[in-house]
Amino acid sequence: MIPAQFDYVRAGSLGEAVQELAADEDAKVLAGGQSLLPLLRLRLAYPSKLVDVGRLPELTGVHDRGDHVFIGAMATHDEVLRSGVVNADCPLVAQATATVADPAVRHRGTFGGSLAHCDPAGDLPAVVLALEGVFVARSAEGEREIPAAEFFVDYLESALGPGEVLVGVRLPKLGAGWGYHYEKFHRTAQSWATVGVAAAVKRSNGAIEEARIGLTNMGPTPVRARVVETALRGMQMGDDVRRACEEAAAGTSPPSDLHAQPDYRRHLARVLTHRAILHAAGSP
Amino acid sequence: MPRMAITVDGVKYEEEVEPRLLLVHLLRERLGKTGTPVGCDTSNCGACTVMLDGKSVKSCSVLAVQADGCDVVTIEGLGANGSMHPMQQAFHEEHALQCGYCTPGMVMAAIDLLRDNPDPSEDAIREGLEGNLCRCTGYCNIVRAVRRGAQEMGQAVRTS
Numbered sequence: 001m002i003p004a005q006f007d008y009v010r011a012g013s014l015g016e017a018v019q020e021l022a023a024d025e026d027a028k029v030l031a032g033g034q035s036l037l038p039l040l041r042l043r044l045a046y047p048s049k050l051v052d053v054g055r056l057p058e059l060t061g062v063h064d065r066g067d068h069v070f071i072g073a074m075a076t077h078d079e080v081l082r083s084g085v086v087n088a089d090c091p092l093v094a095q096a097t098a099t100v101a102d103p104a105v106r107h108r109g110t111f112g113g114s115l116a117h118c119d120p121a122g123d124l125p126a127v128v129l130a131l132e133g134v135f136v137a138r139s140a141e142g143e144r145e146i147p148a149a150e151f152f153v154d155y156l157e158s159a160l161g162p163g164e165v166l167v168g169v170r171l172p173k174l175g176a177g178w179g180y181h182y183e184k185f186h187r188t189a190q191s192w193a194t195v196g197v198a199a200a201v202k203r204s205n206g207a208i209e210e211a212r213i214g215l216t217n218m219g220p221t222p223v224r225a226r227v228v229e230t231a232l233r234g235m236q237m238g239d240d241v242r243r244a245c246e247e248a249a250a251g252t253s254p255p256s257d258l259h260a261q262p263d264y265r266r267h268l269a270r271v272l273t274h275r276a277i278l279h280a281a282g283s284p
Numbered sequence: 285m286p287r288m289a290i291t292v293d294g295v296k297y298e299e300e301v302e303p304r305l306l307l308v309h310l311l312r313e314r315l316g317k318t319g320t321p322v323g324c325d326t327s328n329c330g331a332c333t334v335m336l337d338g339k340s341v342k343s344c345s346v347l348a349v350q351a352d353g354c355d356v357v358t359i360e361g362l363g364a365n366g367s368m369h370p371m372q373q374a375f376h377e378e379h380a381l382q383c384g385y386c387t388p389g390m391v392m393a394a395i396d397l398l399r400d401n402p403d404p405s406e407d408a409i410r411e412g413l414e415g416n417l418c419r420c421t422g423y424c425n426i427v428r429a430v431r432r433g434a435q436e437m438g439q440a441v442r443t444s
Contacts, residue, residue, distance in 0.1 A: 008303030038326040102415025104340040189414035
């Protein structure tokens with residue numbers, strides 16, 4: 001299908017982009033377009049204007065900032081995958097990004113676009129939530145920071161205001177002792193996650209010192225499996241870990257769709273969380 | 285309407301386009317490049333894959349205006365002097381198509397895959413082509429064709 005008509009402006013600067021957005025509440029940001037353009041084609045969205053931020057230099061690149069990595073909102077999935085600092089210091093991001101769609105989509109789709117889109121089946125939100133990243137947003141009023149725990153508000157709804165543009169995301173380098181794994185269950189090669197689990201585990205003297213677990217598609221937003229995280233603290237690897245992961249779906253409200261019903265998603269969350277923890281802890 | 289400049293298969297064009305015009309429609313309906321088909325319309329099937337500044341993209345999911353100033357190569361721009369590109373020839377030799385609808389996208393995705401990995405394994409080919417669907421062949425001959433195309437292209441580089 002052909003999208004409905006809209007106006008188009010390619011923003012020449014970040015300032016121009018936020019002005020355009022503030023002036024028209026039905027305007028929408030166009031990043032790589034890999035989620036938005038199919039929505040326009042299916043006539044599920046009718047923006048009055050697209051403000052193209054795809055070429056803004058302020059939003060591009062992956063930057064090593066010492067204690068953290070800053071990924072510009074317009075860095076493509078392909079750039080993120082090729083980034084040395086992401087692979088070295090945020091391997092969980094690289095692992096999850098490698099499962100996003102397919103190579104051609106990863107050439108266009110952006111890190112920031114897929115986060116701001118807030119699709120609960122998207123892989124990156126749970127990862128940024130688990131890593132406790134910080135979103136940096138710009139509006140006419142200036143710049144503000146939004147912790148990951150506050151960024152994902154509801155189904156396809158972020159904490160970004162109507163006149164606000166995501167500049168990028170700060171991801172802390174967790175440092176030595178941490179292991180990571182993204183475990184995704186989906187039915188076909190390029191499809192969205194039925195359920196996904198992003199795990200970061202720190203071990204010391206064999207025991208789990210700290211675990212962070214983000215769940216994909218177990219509710220309208222990504223969620224942390226807090227009950228499991230708490231139970232794992234101080235635990236030795238073994239049968240207890242499997243039992244702790246039985247609580248992975250606690251407090252979640254998984255959706256029902258043609259891929260899975262809620263009870264099956266709860267089952268997946270338990271199984272995939274156990275797998276993710278074993279891999280992240282380095283003893284699969 | 286926005287004006288845009290675009291190079292397609294080595295030829296420069298300047299066009300006035302509606303913002304909602306998709307790259308694939310620009311290619312097919314304005315520039316006559318009907319070698320690139322429209323498949324699923326929603327970036328699943330990969331039939332419309334072209335190279336945009338040297339990287340594979342699904343041209344149904346790119347606005348024409350987003351390609352302003354860019355260089356596009358379609359399946360029609362691969363051959364030279366009346367002969368097929370080695371990857372096209374390999375698809376022909378290995379019978380890697382039946383209805384042929386997915387073939388332009390398959391060939392473009394295969395060539396893109398070789399940028400990173402000039403000698404891909406069967407697994408790497410299957411992964412590299414995960415965004416391209418074929419409903420006829422069962423993929424076996426496509427994978428064989430990509431292996432063969434890669435070898436031919438490697439050969440071409442070594443002898444040139």
